[in-house]
Amino acid sequence: MATADVRSDRGRAQPPAGALGDQAARRAHIERRARLVDQIRSATAPPRLDKEISNLFRERERVAAARIDTRAFRHVLAVDPQGGTVEVEGMCPYGELVDATLPHGVVPAVVPELKGITIGGALAGVGIESSSFRFGLVHETILEFDVVTGSGEVVTARPEGEHAELFFGFPNSYGTLGYAVRILAKTVPVKPYVRLEHRKFRDPDAFYAALEAACADASADFVEGEIFARDLMVVSIGRFVDTAPYTSDYTFEKIYYKSILERDEDFLTVRDYIWRWDTDWFWCSKNLGMEIPLLRRIMGKERLNSMTYTRIMRAFARSGLGRIYDLLGYRSESVIQDVVVPFARAPEFLAWFHDTIGILPIWNCPVRALRPEGFSLFRLEPGRLYVNFGFWQPVRRREAKPDGWYNRQIEKKVAELGGVKSLYSDSYYPPDEFWQRYDAQAYDRLKRRYDPERRLRDLYEKCVLKL
Secondary structure, X not given: OOOOOOEOOOOOEOOOOOOOOOHHHHHHHHHHHHHHHHHHHHOOOOEEEEOOOOXXXXXXXXXXXXXEEOOOOOOEEEEXXXXXXXXXXXXXXXXXXXXXXXXXXXXXXXXXXXXXXXXXXXXXXXXXXXXXXXXXXXXXXXXXXXXXXXXXXXXXXXXXXXXXXXXXXXXXXXXXXXXXXXXXXXXXXXXXXXXXXXXXXXXXXXXHHHHHHHHOOOOOOEEEEEEEEOOEXXXXXXXXXXXXXXXXXXXXXXXXXXXXXXXXXXXXXXXXXXXXXXXXOOOHHHHHOOOOHHHHHHXXXXXXXXXXXXXXXXXXXXXXXXXXXXXXXXXXXXXXXXXXXXXXHHHHHHHHHHHHOOOOOXXXXXXXXXXXXXXXXXOOOOOOEEXXXXXXXXXXXXXXXXXXXXXXXXXXXXXXXXXXXXXXXXXXXXXXXXXXXXXXXXXXXXXXXXXXXXOOOOHXXXXXXXX
């Protein structure tokens, strides 16, 4: 199958690091793993990852911890296009992983939208993309993985065998059961280009009917929706193609999400499709003024990406400049969430969201759970179609509300509709409700077995108490 030309952000062709099972790469991995085990076993305080960037959007209390350096675990160990797999270290960002697999005509079956997300983070969290209606969440595409536990033991988790419960309990555990250092993931073949079709709708029921029909279309490779107003929604469908009459470039001056409203059809290289949202962090770059043409040119193409914006956002939060809105009489609450609700309840959730929260735009990504066993910390009914709602803006209003009020309303509504939310951002559940939603019994069994000394935080401490 033809393969797209693959280039780095600087335009240089990227070699497939560690491709085709380089034995030297495997030996180096084993050596790195041994050093990591020594770090964890010798730590005199609770271990915590030391990494370059995080896609978790919840600030944590500063507590005594042993910093465990895992930044070296970013190598692609083997690409097997015939077998449809890639073997990779857990801290490898998807930007580098895609650069390694594309020269072989394949990509991971589900590639989250932002280059800086690591495959280990997407496994321990919840990773989703516009191919998830067909392949499920990232963890559905993982075949096996090695975990270094809180006690420094290394185990291999597979869907069957001794550590099967860890395999099905690791997603949405966020490093509280250990760290994935080696992952074997599914890949799928690609063609050089993606043809995009953008269908506009004024009525939510028609929009969701079209989104559901697109998921049933065997010719569709990618399906997602974008909600710009109560009466303006778009279903975007992508299909691999061998040739393209032109290709659009949304990596610098043009902005992808605006093109959705301007065009009914578009063509992108497969690589540019994969990273279509990264240049503007979906639409969140506008909060930093990065939609202003002059500022885009000053920033430069190489720095227009989600990793840059994340660093700026964190520096802004640390500076306390956000308090300026308090002086202007506004109460500001960050509402950065991804929640999954059953597809049939999506119109109801959307109407409630417009009335109660009011953030726009909203990303809709259909997803279907595939494994009949289910995943204990992120339970979806196998075979059932769900839709992910992604919204990432502050709510600023003059009326006074308790801290976390809007986020808490979202948690309640998602639970009422039979949905579930990932835990990468702020959570406000009381303990009883949290453990009801995230399977206290299954988690306790895993904690007793893989972190019996409780050297790692538990899930509630980390995701709600932010310890």
